[in-house]
Amino acid sequence: MTITPTQMTAISSQLAVDLSSQSTDRLIELCLLHRAAPDALPSFVVALETEIQRRFTSAEIASNDVMFSVLQNFLNQFASPVPYFQLKMIQMAATVNRDIWFQNNADLFATSINDVDVMTWLITQPDILDKCLNNSFGLTMLAQSTTASTAILTHDPAVTLWKQATNLWSIWPNHTAGMTVLAKSSELMSYVAASSTAMTAVIASSTAMTAVIASSTAMTAVAASSTAMTAVAASSTAMIAVAASSTALSKIVVSTPARNALMTNNAILQSVRQQIRSTITTNWVMQRSVSGVMDVNTPASAVNPSVANPPGFVLASLGFFAGASNGKTEAAHPNGIIAATGGTSPSPNNLSQFDVISFNGVIFTARSNHGAVYAQLWSPN
Incomplete structure (x- = not known):
């Protein structure tokens, strides 16, 4: 039951007395x-602490330890944010319009949920937690708190409620704290990666993509999921972020779903090839550097086996044999999709003309007159 303003005034008057003149009872x-x-009178806690310190000397505690214990326990409870937070959460749960409650109590809620003890209590109150998660203001503040996000995402019953939150994927991906905690969990990131709704939201948020790409755990889960990688590979924005991350690329080159997704979205893959080149040539190891020429419709026998392994990216210049200016060379991804066809360089022996990026296992074939190719294979180690 809500205390009326008149009652609050009366209670405040009672609590405002000089505590030194009151009996212990x-x-x-x-x-x-x-x-x-x-x-009613928040300053009562300070006054009570002062009075306990004044009244209960060592001698008084020795002769009246029970009364000291009772009053000190009250003070400990009052000093902790949990009891007050409990009271406010009960009020929130009972209110008709929770949007108004959360806006009017935003500072209190945001401050309280950064306390480990408060969150330890909240995650064990499913009815109240569910109401917080299913209110946009409440969910936003929880996602903005590392303490709150950690408590929720490490407690199985709370995780179940979190997954069912109505506006979860329109809110959570936009907040660094919540996404950073989420990205640490292989299990939860596998759940996210398997959901097209969740992955669409993650890809649409630079905040979420930054957290995912920075986490080896998160990228392992994403790279292993066809659903996730299909969404990532189809997004130019996401692929630009991926192309700049050695961590993300290292997970992709060893994952069949990830490689297939990028090869299927070849236009986008080729559009970020310069960014990928910059990232891997700075952080990875060049395993092979090889060139070769071939007759029309003949695979590059000197090149293809050399770039078949280990797992990595292949960077190539497509050209023609110097004595056959009409030569064309085709690069086919390991899954058979054509990556590029070109013939701009005579007998290339470097990447000054960087025509195509693919994966180990790429097949180079001459498609007109005498083709030529220069290729490098780069792997994470």
């Missing part, structure tokens, strides 16, 4: 009154 009664209406 009366102090206990005033503590109960404060616990019933902590908003």
Whole structure:
């Protein structure tokens, strides 16, 4: 039941008395009154602490330890944010319009959920937690707190409620704290990667993509998922972010779903080839550097086997034999999709003309007159 303004005024008047003039029994009664209406006079807690320190000398504690214990326990409870937060959460749960409650109590809620003890209590209150998660203001503040996000995402019953939150994927991906905690969990990232709804939201958020790409755990889960990688590979924005991350690329080159997704979206893959080249040539190891020429419709026998392994990216210049200016060379991804066809360089022996990027296992074939190719294979180690 809500305490009326008149009642609050009366309670405040009772609590505002000089505590040094009150009996110990009366102090206990005033503590109960404060616990019933902590908003009536918040300064009562400070006054109570001062009085306990004044009244209970060493000698007084020795002769009256029970009363000291009772009052000190009250003070400990009042000093902890948990009891007050409990009271406010009960009020929130009972209110008709929770949007108004969360806006009016935003500072209190945001501050409280950064306390480990508060969150330890909240995650064990499914009815109240569910109401917080299913309110856009409440969910936003939880996603903005590392303490709150960690508590929720490491507690199985709370995770179940979190997954069912109505606006989860329109809110959570936009907040660094929540996404950073999420990206640490292989299990939860596998759940996210398997959901087209979740992955669409993650890809649409630079905040979420930054957190995912920076995490080896998260990228392992994403790279292993056809659903996730299909979404990533189809997005130019996401692929630009991926192309700049050695961590992300290292997970992709060893994952069949990830490689297939990028090869299927070849236009986007080729559009970020310069960014990928910059990333891997800075962080990875060049395993092969090889060139070769071939007759029309003949695979590059000197090149293809050399770039078949280990797992990595192949960077290539497609050209023609110097004595056959009409030569054309085709690069086919390991899955058979054509990556590029070109013939701009005579007998290339470097990447000054960088025509195509693919994966180990790429097949180079002459498609007109005498073709030529220069290729490098780069792997994470």
